[in-house]
Amino acid sequence: xxxxxxxxxxxxxxxxxxxxxxxxxxxxxxxxxxxxxxxxxxxxxxxxxxxxxxxxxxxxxxxxxxxxxxxxxxxxxxxxxxxxxxxxxxxxxxxxxxxxxxxxxxxxxxxxxxxxxxxxxxxxxxxxxxxxxxxxxxxxxxxxxxxxxxxxxxxxxxxxxxxxxxxxxxxxxxxxxxxxxxxxxxxxxxxxxxxxxxxxxxxxxxxxxxxxxxxxxxxxxxxxxxxxxxxxxxxxxxxxxxxxxxxxxxxxxxxxxxxxxxxxxxxxxxxxxxxxxxxxxxxxxxxxxxxxxxxxxxxxxxxxxxxxxxxxxxxxxxxxxxxxxxxxxxxxxxxxxxxxxxxxxxxxxxxxxxxxxxxxxxxxxxxxxxxxxxxxxxxxxxxxxxxxxxxxxxxxxxxxxxxxxxxxxxxxxxxxxx
Amino acid sequence: xxxxxxxxxxxxxxxxxxxxxxxxxxxxxxxxxxxxxxxxxxxxxxxxxxxxxxxxxxxxxxxxxxxxxxxxxxxxxxxxxxxxxxxxxxxxxxxxxxxxxxxxxxxxxxxxxxxxxxxxxxxxxxxxxxxxxxxxxxxxxxxxxxxxxxxxxxxxxxxxxxxxxxxxxxxxxxxxxxxxxxxxxxxxxxxxxxxxxxxxxxxxxxxxxxxxxxxxxxxxxxxxxxxxxxxxxxxxxxxxxxxxxxxxxxxxxxxxxxxxxxxxxxxxxxxxxxxxxxxxxxxxxxxxxxxxxxxxxxxxxxxxxxxxxxxxxxxxxxxxxxxxxxxxxxxxxxxxxxxxxxxxxxxxxxxxxxxxxxxxxxxxxxxxxxxxxxxxxxxxxxxxxxxxxxxxxxxxxxxxxxxxxxxxxxxxxxxxxx
Numbered sequence: 001x002x003x004x005x006x007x008x009x010x011x012x013x014x015x016x017x018x019x020x021x022x023x024x025x026x027x028x029x030x031x032x033x034x035x036x037x038x039x040x041x042x043x044x045x046x047x048x049x050x051x052x053x054x055x056x057x058x059x060x061x062x063x064x065x066x067x068x069x070x071x072x073x074x075x076x077x078x079x080x081x082x083x084x085x086x087x088x089x090x091x092x093x094x095x096x097x098x099x100x101x102x103x104x105x106x107x108x109x110x111x112x113x114x115x116x117x118x119x120x121x122x123x124x125x126x127x128x129x130x131x132x133x134x135x136x137x138x139x140x141x142x143x144x145x146x147x148x149x150x151x152x153x154x155x156x157x158x159x160x161x162x163x164x165x166x167x168x169x170x171x172x173x174x175x176x177x178x179x180x181x182x183x184x185x186x187x188x189x190x191x192x193x194x195x196x197x198x199x200x201x202x203x204x205x206x207x208x209x210x211x212x213x214x215x216x217x218x219x220x221x222x223x224x225x226x227x228x229x230x231x232x233x234x235x236x237x238x239x240x241x242x243x244x245x246x247x248x249x250x251x252x253x254x255x256x257x258x259x260x261x262x263x264x265x266x267x268x269x270x271x272x273x274x275x276x277x278x279x280x281x282x283x284x285x286x287x288x289x290x291x292x293x294x295x296x297x298x299x300x301x302x303x304x305x306x307x308x309x310x311x312x313x314x315x316x317x318x319x320x321x322x323x324x325x326x327x328x329x330x331x332x333x334x335x336x337x338x339x340x341x342x343x344x345x346x347x348x349x350x351x352x353x354x355x356x357x358x359x360x361x362x363x364x365x366x367x368x369x370x371x372x373x374x375x376x377x378x379x380x381x382x383x384x385x386x387x388x389x390x391x392x393x394x395x396x397x398x399x400x401x402x403x404x405x406x407x408x409x410x411x412x413x414x415x416x417x418x
Numbered sequence: 419x420x421x422x423x424x425x426x427x428x429x430x431x432x433x434x435x436x437x438x439x440x441x442x443x444x445x446x447x448x449x450x451x452x453x454x455x456x457x458x459x460x461x462x463x464x465x466x467x468x469x470x471x472x473x474x475x476x477x478x479x480x481x482x483x484x485x486x487x488x489x490x491x492x493x494x495x496x497x498x499x500x501x502x503x504x505x506x507x508x509x510x511x512x513x514x515x516x517x518x519x520x521x522x523x524x525x526x527x528x529x530x531x532x533x534x535x536x537x538x539x540x541x542x543x544x545x546x547x548x549x550x551x552x553x554x555x556x557x558x559x560x561x562x563x564x565x566x567x568x569x570x571x572x573x574x575x576x577x578x579x580x581x582x583x584x585x586x587x588x589x590x591x592x593x594x595x596x597x598x599x600x601x602x603x604x605x606x607x608x609x610x611x612x613x614x615x616x617x618x619x620x621x622x623x624x625x626x627x628x629x630x631x632x633x634x635x636x637x638x639x640x641x642x643x644x645x646x647x648x649x650x651x652x653x654x655x656x657x658x659x660x661x662x663x664x665x666x667x668x669x670x671x672x673x674x675x676x677x678x679x680x681x682x683x684x685x686x687x688x689x690x691x692x693x694x695x696x697x698x699x700x701x702x703x704x705x706x707x708x709x710x711x712x713x714x715x716x717x718x719x720x721x722x723x724x725x726x727x728x729x730x731x732x733x734x735x736x737x738x739x740x741x742x743x744x745x746x747x748x749x750x751x752x753x754x755x756x757x758x759x760x761x762x763x764x765x766x767x768x769x770x771x772x773x774x775x776x777x778x779x780x781x782x783x784x785x786x787x788x789x790x791x792x793x794x795x796x797x798x799x800x801x802x803x804x805x806x807x808x809x810x811x812x813x814x815x816x817x818x819x820x821x822x823x824x825x826x827x828x829x830x831x832x833x834x835x836x
Binding site: 016019050053054056057058060061062064065066067068069071072073075076078079080082083084086087093094096098099145146147 | 434437468471472474475476478479480482483484485486487489490491493494496497498500501502504505511512514516517563564565
């Protein structure tokens with residue numbers, strides 16, 4: 001017998017028929033003897049509708065009221081799934097964040113989970129074989145007794161945090177893809193589904209644009225060493241053998257549990273980037289702050305930052321990227337601060353893409369990046385900038401070469417399907 | 419300065435534009451220096467949608483889960499109204515039933531309010547001039563910490579109970595009519611809006627088919643002597659002078675506060691009635707129970723019951739009415755119990771209407787009913803059955819004569835507009 005948390009997103013619970021399908025997945029695990037907590041999102045489209053009402057009510061709305069409004073979406077789904085499960089003869093009850101309670105920080109609309117009391121849920125697993133149906137995405141601010149939400153996509157984070165709190169053996173995230181791929185299969189038909197991936201690698205993949213899982217949920221999984229299994233909610237529940245060693249999907253787990261690991265795990269990319277190069281700034285302390293301070297104040301997320309060592313010890317160039325949507329604002333912000341920063345000119349490009357190669361195996365393998373540079377050169381793809389970390393490197397290229405670059409690297413690192 | 423509770427129903431909060439209109443009503447009272455708590459229903463149509471989902475999920479759904487799902491409608495409106503009020507520069511916050519808390523019985527889906535702690539809301543009136551925006555219709559079962567609802571139309575009851583808990587001076591119920599009328603103006607064009615009506619009379623009017631207010635809310639108003647003011651939510655907030663002695667509407671209050679009272683206050687009627695007469699039952703103890711027990715078991719609401727004194731001391735006839743929708747079930751139930759009841763035959767009629775004449779002035783005026791009988795006879799309207807109480811009498815007639823009977827009695831008792 002295992003203890004499982006099963007998480008279902010908005011498209012999986014979009015109507016009663018789909019909720020019934022979710023319930024059959026739950027029943028399969030219950031029938032196999034497992035203790036189950038289910039975490040659900042709002043019905044597809046509901047959260048957007050509620051958010052739109054808040055914005056219509058007032059563009060500058062109180063985040064505490066926003067949370068009260070928006071959290072209602074998950075409340076509805078949790079009650080409905082409990083009803084459907086009961087109708088199938090399964091003992092079940094719904095739980096709102098404030099009932100468990102799921103205590104969070106007071107950062108309304110983007111709260112962080114601080115503490116979950118899993119004792120009552122565990123007690124009911126044991127005494128009543130009761131399935132806990134938990135509203136994702138929400139919690140309570142214990143100081144004010146008010147509803148909080150975790151920010152968009154927060155239900156993944158709810159699920160992993162709850163899994164840790166109830167000491168689950170695994171957290172299953174049911175989603176509209178059947179696992180984590182070496183790269184986007186729409187770009188690289190030879191992309192391969194990974195059976196396993198280390199938390200660190202998944203964290204980089206998620207941060208670099210792979211949208212399978214929310215980054216914070218992977219962080220939490222890593223902190224609590226809670227295995228996360230990404231699998232498809234579209235599989236027919238009846239077709240799955242709960243006793244099979246591993247059904248189709250990708251297990252995100254600690255590095256030690258991955259026997260044979262590739263040097264490179266996956267390749268992520270993001271197309272909607274813009275590049276701004278600030279030329280001939282003075283090479284002295286504080287100059288970087290004079291650039292990124294105003295950008296932070298303008299709430300612009302800077303991604304890559306590249307600054308080379310000054311050639312003459314006096315001036316240097318600094319390049320950074322921002323989301324394409326923020327390009328004009330970023331350029332205007334830097335232009336407005338020109339006197340304070342003190343630079344010669346700005347060189348900018350909007351049609352650029354960032355390709356990231358990820359793999360914790362890089363730690364022990366030298367020259368992984370060098371292979372990429374020469375392979376890209378072989379395709380006549382010019383590299384605009386490079387950044388590296390311990391288990392990842394990223395290159396900035398012209399967006400037109402994105403697909404070619406991703407496919408080239410996918411083959412280079414032996415990620416293509418057999 | 420007064421302390422007010424203002425209640426708005428589903429049509430008044432059906433979209434953000436209407437919620438803005440509600441907020442202007444609230445602002446008017448706040449600007450006039452009053453302390454205000456607002457009670458809101460779900461947006462029009464939302465509760466029906468949520469109820470339909472529960473039924474689709476399982477026809478025999480758990481009332482506790484139903485409550486969690488359905489209470490979300492009021493949660494949304496309370497948050498949205500708080501946002502709009504804040505946008506107008508008014509200090510406001512939303513309150514869910516569990517936050518106040520509004521403690522109820524454990525009868526999920528039709529819970530009764532048992533206790534409301536109004537202290538924090540009063541404190542915030544005083545210290546922050548904060549408007550409390552309260553989700554109507556819902557509460558919490560303090561034993562299980564689960565959401566309860568009061569049953570359809572429960573927001574009126576929430577409003578009056580909250581008014582009592584925060585020691586309000588008045589509870590204003592904003593609705594789609596501008597007050598309580600002597601009878602339905604669609605039937606009797608000369609119907610007159612009452613400036614004031616006693617709790618007792620309103621209770622009878624509401625029980626006898628006038629749909630302005632939920633019966634329980636009037637009961638609560640009577641128990642706590644909380645004046646309830648029924649007024650229109652469609653009036654433009656700007657057109658109302660908050661300092662006027664009494665804006666258009668009807669004040670429901672204790673009898674003592676009504677100076678010049680008519681003997682008859684109003685006339686109610688209900689058309690969808692069916693009549694069942696059980697002929698020649700034995701005139702002995704327990705025979706009524708043998709009829710109404712099975713009907714109660716079948717969840718059929720019996721309205722009028724008329725049993726005459728036996729002529730011969732041996733057998734008698736018993737007549738009762740049920741809603742037309744329950745007629746067939748009621749007849750089948752009585753037929754199935756024939757052996758146990760022991761009756762000769764059933765006489766039934768489906769096209770019957772009940773006309774009720776209401777007025778606490780009847781207590782001190784003899785012959786009020788007798789006038790009605792002769793007036794109806796003068797119109798050739800046959801009376802099938804009569805029931806009376808201290809401040810009301812009802813007659814059962816052929817439905818075809820409903821309008822004629824109501825108009826005749828309306829004129830008879832001097833209720834027509836000048």
